[in-house]
Amino acid sequence: MKTIIDIAKAAGVAKSTVSRYLNGGPVSDETKEKIELVIKKYHYVPNTFAQSLKAKKTSIIGAIVPRLDSFATSQTLMGIDDELRIRQHQLLISNASQNLDREIEAIYELARQKISGLLLLAAQVTDRHLKAVKDCGIPVLLVGQRHTAIHSLIHDDFRAGHLMGRHVLEKGHRRIAYLGVTERDIAVGVRRKEGFNEALKEYPDCQVRYYESGFGMNEAVMAAEALLEEWKPTLIMCATDNIALGVMKAALVRRISIPSGLSVTGFGGYDITEITHPALTTVQFHYRQAGSLAAESIISLVNGETVDMITTSGCRLIERESVDNLQ
Amino acid sequence: MKTIIDIAKAAGVAKSTVSRYLNGGPVSDETKEKIELVIKKYHYVPNTFAQSLKAKKTSIIGAIVPRLDSFATSQTLMGIDDELRIRQHQLLISNASQNLDREIEAIYELARQKISGLLLLAAQVTDRHLKAVKDCGIPVLLVGQRHTAIHSLIHDDFRAGHLMGRHVLEKGHRRIAYLGVTERDIAVGVRRKEGFNEALKEYPDCQVRYYESGFGMNEAVMAAEALLEEWKPTLIMCATDNIALGVMKAALVRRISIPSGLSVTGFGGYDITEITHPALTTVQFHYRQAGSLAAESIISLVNGETVDMITTSGCRLIERESVDNLQ
DNA sequence: CTGAAAGCGCTTACAG
DNA sequence: CTGAAAGCGCTTACAG
Structure with missing residues (x-):
């Protein structure tokens, strides 16, 4: 050399x-x-080490993800990577495997690697996150969740819920099960539901029941089975596409045909929803684009430029075949 | 500090x-x-930079992946990450976005980062790959493909094809369409098919036709539509689970019910195949475990220990509901 | 525009 | 077991 x-x-x-x-x-x-x-x-x-040692800075942006095997994460990561590459920065991915402790550790570990900025794709933000972020003293951008103390890039989960709520209500559904997730995940567990509830206000005659599922497809199948055992809604609104997939499975097993016997909706816009049968009506988030945006913002932050405390990435309703028209 | x-x-x-x-x-x-x-x-x-500068080595293992949004890749990456963490090494992921040039670039770029070992999850190995690997002079382990010049960790694609071939033949299928992928991908495009052909030898009366699809689900839908237009096999054996999903979609759209009207099989063992309807018969590879193994091997290689030129990770047939019994 | 010098924060022979 | 010294490969004031 x-x-x-x-x-x-x-x-x-x-x-x-x-x-x-x-x-x-x-x-x-x-x-x-x-x-x-x-x-x-x-x-x-x-030699990058000599450069970094002397210059006391790097062009590395760290990203902490809760898991690698998720459509949303992969897409976001690819968006981040693309944009960072264009801007001559390097991406260092740290996988926390859905483990909160590892998420916190990763913050310290990445700081040790002297990353110049951090993208945090956490599902929830605890005080320990906050402390770690403060301790390491580098610019941080929260992606997918919001927090008043940290710059955030979020998806418009409220609007997504509202859009979908209005849509199914307009299709005439009045017995709706909302199959959500833990409220510790504010974006997915709370905001989407709130958006739906907002749409509900104009339809006081609508019967609604709320259920909860895990994020995994198999958990969703089980949650759906329990739900269907207990109640017969005309539609199940699922907090994620994965959950919707689980519900479809449970319905098919019970020989309930979709959408004539039961309507189903998701949130996310995962590729797979396009080729299920019937194709799933869902709200698409622009993960990849949000990733690019996140990369752009964190670099601005690193360069000391001002960035809005909160940026919102849009969404769009994709109407397909899984919602019956009851009108 | x-x-x-x-x-x-x-x-x-x-x-x-x-x-x-x-x-x-x-x-x-x-x-x-x-x-x-x-x-x-x-x-x-x-300070890691000072350490690396002086010690002239790092505990970073690089991994180049063709894409991030693939079940196989995510799982493998998680396996690698887990094992590396246990062994106090760091993982640096570089995404090539299915671009061969970027794959080559990444090899040089990672070498510049002074990684101590490289995991290459390439779909094909060209002379340029070989040159880059030689140029950068660090230990390299090829994952998912084999090459005589490089240490390789492969899945048993031949056996997978053989297993599946024998299975469907024993179920009485004699009009089989094999929906494969490009032969430039030796593991997926060639070896699986060869395994199937091996099983075929014992059934000379079996009619077989070969077709080709891209890796994407939508490409598979289109390939399946063309196939079904041209021929009426009793079973379509698909080179990947994703392709099988596409075939199921195409069949359902044509109101062909599975498996009574058409049987379908996949390869991979993706989570989603468990909850399709009907559940997909497939061969499962142990991606996560293979990832751990890969991490272990590359560290051995870095430490100058001898490692078999080729290690094979197993597979197992998962019989579910998508294959009709014609006996 | 260009060069000599100092120093970033470590590790590693080499003496003791 | 311990310390002083040299040096890893760069960058950055400081003179010129």
């Missing part, structure tokens, strides 16, 4: 000049050419 | 002693205690 000294010698200049060339400092065209030539010849690439 | 000097001063020892303590060198119990105390007190963590 060649070092900056080798290059300097070969080019007949001082290493400080080479460094200046590398960092876009003032260098005459003549020496610029000489250096360029030598660098090409030797395939020289600066 | 405290440095090793601050710790040394506070503990009343030389910084080399602190360093020795940190790296498990010979230190008396007495000084060990003093140092420990100070480190705790100041929450001291060594």
Whole structure:
């Protein structure tokens, strides 16, 4: 491996000049050419550790994700990665495996790696998160959840719930089961439901019951079975597409046909919902785009620019075949 | 931020002693205690850049993946991450977005980051890959594909194909369409098919036609539609679960019921196949476990230990509801 | 525009 | 077991 000294010698200049060339400092065209030539010849690439050690900063953005095997996470990560690449930054992904402790640890661990900014895709924000974020003293952007103390990029979960609520109500549904998730997840567990409740206000005659499921498809199947045992709604509104998939499975097993015997909706816009049978009516979030936006924002934050405390990424209703028209 | 000097001063020892303590060198119990105390007190963590710069090595393992939004990739990555964590190594993920050029670039880029080992989850291995691997001079383990020049960890695709072939043949299917993928992907495109062909040898009366699809679900839907237009097999054997999902969609749209009107099988063992209706018969690969194994192997390689040039991860047939019994 | 010098925070022989 | 010294490969004031 060649070092900056080798290059300097070969080019007949001082290493400080080479460094200046590398960092876009003032260098005459003549020496610029000489250096360029030598660098090409030797395939020289600066040692990032030495750079970071001296310059005391890196161009690495860290991202902590609760899990890797989720459509939303993958998409968001790809959006982040794309944008970061364009802006010459590196992405360091840390997977917490749905473990809160590991999430906190990861914050400290990434800080140790001297990342210059952190993207936090947490499902919930605890005091320990807050403390860790404060301790490590680097810019942080919360993605998918909001918190008054941290810059946040959120999806419009309330509007999503409202959109979907209005849609199914307009289709004439008046016996609706809402199959949600834990309220500790504010975005998914609370906001979507609140949006739905808002739509409900205009239909006081509508019967609604609330149920809760885990995030996994199998948990959803079981939750749906229990629900269907207890009540016969005309529609089950599911807090995520995965849960909707579970509900469809449970319905099919019971020979309830969708949508004639039971309507189902999701939230997310996962690829798979397009090819289920029937295709699922859902609200699509723009995960990939949100990822790009997040990357952009965190870089602004790192550069000391002002960024809105809260940015909202849109959503859109995709009407497909899983909701019966009762009108 | 405290440095090793601050710790040394506070503990009343030389910084080399602190360093020795940190790296498990010979230190008396007495000084060990003093140092420990100070480190705790100041929450001291060594600067990784300085460490790497001096020690000329890191405990980072790089992983290049063709895409992030794939079940197989996510699972493998989680397995890798878990094992690496146990062994005190860090994982640096680089996403190539299904772009061969970016895959090659990533090899050089990761080498620049001084990773100590590389896990390559490529779908195909070209001469340019080989050159890059050679150029960067670090241990590399190919995951999911094999190549004589590189240590490889593969799934038993041949056996998977054989297992599935025998299974459907024993169920009495004699008009089979094999919906495969590009042969540039040796593991998925070639080996699985070869395994199937092997099973076929015992049933010379079986009619078989071969078709090709892309990896995406929508591409599979289209491929299946074309196939069904042209031929009426009793079973479509799909090279991946995703493709099987696409076929199920196409069949359902045409009101062909599964498995009575058409049987379908997949390969992979993705979570989703458990809750499709009917549940999909498939061959499960152990992605997560393979990931752990890969992490283990690359660390051995980094440590200069000998590792088999090729390790094979198993698979198992999961018989569910999508194959009709024609006997 | 250019170079010499100092220093980033560690580790590792080398003496003792 | 312990310390002083050299050095990893860069960047950044400071002179010139």
